Amino acid sequence: MFGFLGGGFGGGTFTAQYRAMPVAFIDKQSAEFGDKVILPPSALHQLASLHIEYPMLFKVESTGGRTTHCGVLEFVAEEGQVYMPHWMMQNMLLQVGDVVRFTNVSLPKGTYVKLQPVTSDFLDITNPKAVLERTLRSYTCLTVGDCFVVNYNNKNYEIEVKEAKPNRAISVVETDCQVDFEAPKDYKEPEYKKPAPKPEAKQDASGQPGSNGSKAGKVGSNGSAPAAGDAGAATEAAAEEPTFLAFAGTARRLDGKAAVLPPAPVAVPLVSRHGINMSTMPSTSAPAAGAAKPSGAAGGAKAGTFVSTGNRLLDKLQKDKMAASGSPGAPAPAPPAPTAPAQQGPAAAGAAKDGADDSSNKFKAFQGTGRSLKG
Numbered sequence: 001m002f003g004f005l006g007g008g009f010g011g012g013t014f015t016a017q018y019r020a021m022p023v024a025f026i027d028k029q030s031a032e033f034g035d036k037v038i039l040p041p042s043a044l045h046q047l048a049s050l051h052i053e054y055p056m057l058f059k060v061e062s063t064g065g066r067t068t069h070c071g072v073l074e075f076v077a078e079e080g081q082v083y084m085p086h087w088m089m090q091n092m093l094l095q096v097g098d099v100v101r102f103t104n105v106s107l108p109k110g111t112y113v114k115l116q117p118v119t120s121d122f123l124d125i126t127n128p129k130a131v132l133e134r135t136l137r138s139y140t141c142l143t144v145g146d147c148f149v150v151n152y153n154n155k156n157y158e159i160e161v162k163e164a165k166p167n168r169a170i171s172v173v174e175t176d177c178q179v180d181f182e183a184p185k186d187y188k189e190p191e192y193k194k195p196a197p198k199p200e201a202k203q204d205a206s207g208q209p210g211s212n213g214s215k216a217g218k219v220g221s222n223g224s225a226p227a228a229g230d231a232g233a234a235t236e237a238a239a240e241e242p243t244f245l246a247f248a249g250t251a252r253r254l255d256g257k258a259a260v261l262p263p264a265p266v267a268v269p270l271v272s273r274h275g276i277n278m279s280t281m282p283s284t285s286a287p288a289a290g291a292a293k294p295s296g297a298a299g300g301a302k303a304g305t306f307v308s309t310g311n312r313l314l315d316k317l318q319k320d321k322m323a324a325s326g327s328p329g330a331p332a333p334a335p336p337a338p339t340a341p342a343q344q345g346p347a348a349a350g351a352a353k354d355g356a357d358d359s360s361n362k363f364k365a366f367q368g369t370g371r372s373l374k375g
Contacts, residue, residue, distance in 0.1 A: 012050050014104040016043060018082035020094045026076075026083055033151050034138030036073035038083040039102075044075040053106045055173055057141055060084075061101045062092045069107065069169045071140035087149045087158075107141055109177075110170030114163035116182040118147065122157045123184065123255045132159075132179070136172055144168045190258050 023031040023038065031038065037058075047056065061067050068091055070084075077083050082100065094100065115132075117123070125131055135150045142148070142161050150157040162182060164170045170177075248265035308315055 014043070014047055014050060014052070015101065016046075017099055017101050018080060019097050020089060020100050021077075021081050021083050021096060022086050022089060023083045024086070028083070031073055031083070032085050032087075033135070033149065034071075034073070034085065035069075035088065035140055035148065036071045036138075037085075037088075038074045038077045039072055040077045040079045040081065041075045042079060043102075047104065050104075052104050055140055055171075057105055057107050057171065059103045059105045059169075060088075060092065061103070062094060063099055064093060066092045067143070068092060068146055069105070069141045069143050085149075087147065091146050105169075107169050107171040108167050109175040110142065110164060110166075110172055111175075112163070112165040112178045112180070113142060113161065113170065113172075114180045114182060116160045116162050117184040118158040118160060118186075120184040120187050121155075122150070122159070123187075125152060125157075140173050141169060141171050187256075190256055 018039075023029075026038070028038070037060075056072050057069060058072065059067060059069055068088060070088065082102070084094075084100075089095075092100070122128060131150060131152050135152075139148065142164060144161050144164050147158045147160045150159055245265040245267060251259040253259050309318070
């Protein structure tokens, strides 16, 4: 059908015109995800007689003046027709049955390409580099201005070719090509919000911090604190208790989108690894010289009197030490356990015999004869 559409050959170059049809007409959905077309068998016969380079690459021109480049998948189309992916027909603004011209060309291997996603949804992909590498395995060439399709997770993402080197049309078959990305067309930079200024403590007329920053309950001239000051001091002590603010950081997203406001920070009191609140522990410093010593059993013990330390091992060592030194306060050793009187007469002999029988009837482990598996 080349002659009917005005196709022909000249100078060893393949040129032919076909009517464009979508690949959905021949039920080959796999051809939608790539840049390969399906030509008629007559094209294969003509190309075999020419000295062309492989892989076979073609320049596609529409009657409206738009151009692109593609490869070939099979030669099973009907004569006079070519089956093209839907995205390629959209790039060339083709309708079903429009005439296109195919010319075989030789393209240089690409060294650099700049891509731009059409929508920001492409940024939601976890590993876009791996997805793009897998997609480009189905492509043979890229042309500046084309929008090819990346299919991932049952969703199509359009990627536009913005720049290519060393030519506007490059081959991506068995080449090491550097890929650069531009921001998506509908991408918006997140707005920066300045943090709110911290409120400053108010001061009274005397220049001292007021009720917001002052310590309640000042000590009077006679050294005693007012009753109201005690409650204020307790409140201030609770406020000054060391705490850790959990979840107080700033949330940021890797894709640059605005982050959801983080929850309010939670104040967590600082505790030791044994679960003891460090802020409420009593002071371990020595008492003042003038402080009165407590009286009674809890206040102290006389010299030589045993006082438990709360540790069984230490108590035992202290008791042994006091017993060895002969201290009057040492506890007396426990009396020996009473033993049963020895039985006399024939009853005792019978009991001894029964005990011997019982011991002979007991099970004794590992008393058998040892044998080896080797014989």
